[in-house]
Structures are given as C-alpha cells and as structure tokens.
Amino acid sequence: MVPDAAQVLRFRAEQAASIPDFSTQSFRKGDSFILDFGGHRTGYLSFDLRTVGREPDAPARLKLTFGEVPPDVAEPLHPYDGKISEAWLPEEIITVDYLPQSVRMPRRYAFRYVRVDVIDTSPGFSVRFANVRAHAVTSAGPMPAPIGATPRRKRMDEVAMATLHDCMQTSFEDGPRRDQRLWVGDLRLQALANYASFRSNDLVKRCLYLFAAYCDKDGLVAACVYEKPYPRYGGMHIIDYAALFNVTLRDYVVATGDIETGRDLWPVAQRQLELLSRWISPDGLFLDPGNMWIFIDWASKLHKAAAIQGLLAFAWDATADLAARIGKDAEAGPIRARTKAMRQAGRAAYWDAARGVVTSGPDKQVSWASAAWAVLGGMLSPPEGRRAMRGALDDPQALKPFTPYLYHYVVEALVTCGEKKRAGQMLDDYWGAMLDAGADTFWEVFDPANPLSSPYGDIHVNSYCHAWSCTPSYFLRNGIL
Secondary structure, three states: OEEOOOOOOOEEOOOOOOHHHHOOOOEOOOOEEEEEEEEEEEEEEEEEEEEEEOOOOOOEEEEEEEEOOHHHHHOOOOOOOOOOOHHHOOEEEEEEOOOOEEEEOOOOEEEEEEEEEEEEOEOOEEEEEEEEEEEEOOOOOOOOOOOOOOHHHHHHHHHHHHHHHHHEOOOEOOOOOOOOOEEHHHHHHHHHHHHOOOOOHHHHHHHHHHHHHOOOOOOOOOOEEEOOOOOEEOOOOEHHHHHHHHHHHHHHHHHHOOHHHHHHOHHHHHHHHHHHHHHEOOOOOEOOOOOOEOOOOOOOOOOOHHHHHHHHHHHHHHHHHHHHHOOOHHHHHHHHHHHHHHHHHHHHHHEEOOOOEEOEOOOOEOEHHHHHHHHHOOOOOHHHHHHHHHHHHOOOOOEOOOOHHHHHHHHHHHHHOOOHHHHHHHHHHHHHHHHHOOOOOOOOOOOOOOOOOOOOOOHHHOOOOOHHHOOHHHHHHOOOO
C-alpha cells in the first residue's frame, strides 16, 4: 500500500509479488505482507502454515488485520478513539502452537485485503504461507448479470449487487463487518433491491417475522433485532424505523402477492400506528416527545421535524394501501383520512410558499432531507415538490445528506416529483464517486466533500459494505433510471 494524496482514501495498492512468487517467500519476526483477494468477501480465511529452517522449537504468533478498504490495512488501527466499541476493529492475534499446520480462522470477516504481521517465531525458522483461501458465505443466489445503459451504470449495478449479496446471510444484515444485525431501515432498501435481483423473498418474509416476534412489551417494533446466538429483542427504538416496518410490509405484499402474510402481520402494522399516534396532535402534526430516537440520517446538524412529518405521512399512506390490498377496507378509510390531516399539518408548518422551500426548526433550516420527505409524504403538489427540491439542491447552504440511505430517498423524491434527469445525475455523481474511489461494494457513509468522515469518530469502524447503499440496482433494474 502506497500513500497517495490523490486517492480519496489516501492509499493505492501496488502489486509487490505474484501469487507464485508469494508461495516461495518466507517470513520472520517483524515481517509483514498484505494479500489482495481482488474483491470484497464475506466469509472465512484459511491457510497452511509451513516452516523453513530447523525444526520449529516455538509457536508462531501472528497478527491478522482484515480490510474492506486500503486504510484498514495500510495504517495502524491504534490508538483508537472512536465512539463505539473497539472490539469492532477487524484484527486478530493468533498463536499456532504446532507446525506445520492448517489454520482456519473461526470468525467470519468482511474483507478484500488481509494484512499479516509476524509477531514472532524463533530465530531458527521462518514461516511460509500456502493455500490461502477466502471462503465466501451468503444466502443469496447466483449474481445476476449487471445491467445499465452505460458501462458506468453497469459497474454501478454490479457493485450494488455485490453489496447486497454480501449482506444477505441468515437475515438481511446491515453490514457483514459491523453491525452484523437486522435493522428496519436497511431492510426496507435491501428488500427493494432484492425484488429486482436475487428475489430471495422468503428471506424478507423471515426478517418481517423476526421484527414482529421481538417487539417491546407494548408492541412497538424494535429498530433492530439480534439474531445470534439466538433471536431476541434489539432493545432500541427509532420512530422512523417503526413506521417504516409498515412500508416494508406493504412493499413485500406488492412484490410477492403474499396476501396471507400481509393479513397475518396486519395487527403489528396497526399497532405501530396506534403507538406512534401518541406523538401526533389532533390536527396531524408530529410532536417530538424528546425521549425517542429519530434517525433520518447521520448528518449531525440536521433538524428533523419536517423530515419525520413527511416520513410518517408516507408510512400512514403505505399502511392504508396495505389495508386495501389485504381486504381491510374498513380500516383503510380512517387511515387515509389521518394521512390527509398529517399532510395538511406538515404543509402548514414547514412549507414556505413565498421562498419555495421546506424549512425545519427555529432557524428555518433548509435541507435535502426535509424537501425529500415533504415530497414523498405527499405534503406538496408535484409542481411544489419540484420547486422545493430545486430550492434545496441549488442552495449551497442547504444541509446535505451524510449517508447513501438518505441519498436514496432524495433520488426517490426527485423521481416522484418529475425530476428524473436530475435523479439520474445524482445516481451517477454520488454512487459514481464511490466507484471512482475504488469501491467494489458501496459504503455506509460517504460525504464527497469530506470522505474521511465518520459518525463514530474513526473511519476504521465504518462499514464499507453496507446494506442501505445497494439501491442503485433498485432504480436501474426497475427501469426507473
């Protein structure tokens, strides 16, 4: 790995040896090397450890560092000062007592690169590595052939499919490196891409039932579910994710025609509306209780009132549609009426018709999130939506998204309000910038203006294969863009 300030992630890979050459090399205390597997893998590592020199009179101690991107293996992971557990850092120290020996690492990793540092052997022998293998695991079927009107779009679809593929395990994981668990917000976007690609619809169904089974005592859907060593309640809640459970269920019924599952899980969907309604005024305006997590995006300065209002109206509308599709017409009517009130309340509170922008908070913040969710929530007419989206996107002071998750909804809002050309350009500019940076799977967070930023305080715990970034395939494979 060579430091290179011209690279987005500050390093470039240069081949130092071919695989045949590597198989003849031996390594002693203080030596290190980096292996490039040529693409992202979720799985296990194995190798044969052999010796050169006298009979081994000591164990071999090795440090292995697994990297999704070059900085993971090109620079030290310590000292670590991130906001989440240091245990997520992808490194292991192992001691191999008896040599020669075949070694299979017991943990599953997400990686393209593996750095091996020889901590020690003994002065009389060195070690040689042979038959190094990455054993990839996924529950996805064969990779579909990439599609796209241009080579760049085809590559974008290929990388998006690789991202989804490596996140599909016994559930739709958010990231195979971190957090390795099921989140509602990620699931919704993964499922949309899945319906247009792998069509592992039973996996979506399983995830929906996991969320339904492990709600809190009142029935509020958890933001995430832990699956290993056994399925259990995730213990945290996000208002927008609870609402998006209903949207994900509706999407599933539309994609699969599985009315039976829609009916079976309808009480869970109903309960989300009942519980979330505690924080919605009689005239339809969401009132932040102050003790619940509202996500929308990782952008730290984002004021979320307008966005959550639009998102909840979006979810209420999807729930009414779900009710109609599963034969619950009596329930659909009141939900539609409530949706209308929420739209009107949101419009009155956040739409600045004179300026043509959606604002949020006491400082009248303009953000891409507020505009996008106002459009998706039906708070604005199509001409107003176009004006609002242009007003936000053309304002250099407007707060931009920090994640591909929110960028998806911005693209979706542009399509919804008739700005299809601009939506396609955003796809090319944003996800294309990750391609230009060398991504072979798409990333959890990416700020083009500050690509080394992290919501966790250290890029080495960022996930560089992350579920919510896979939706270029949704737009491309459905012919939307």
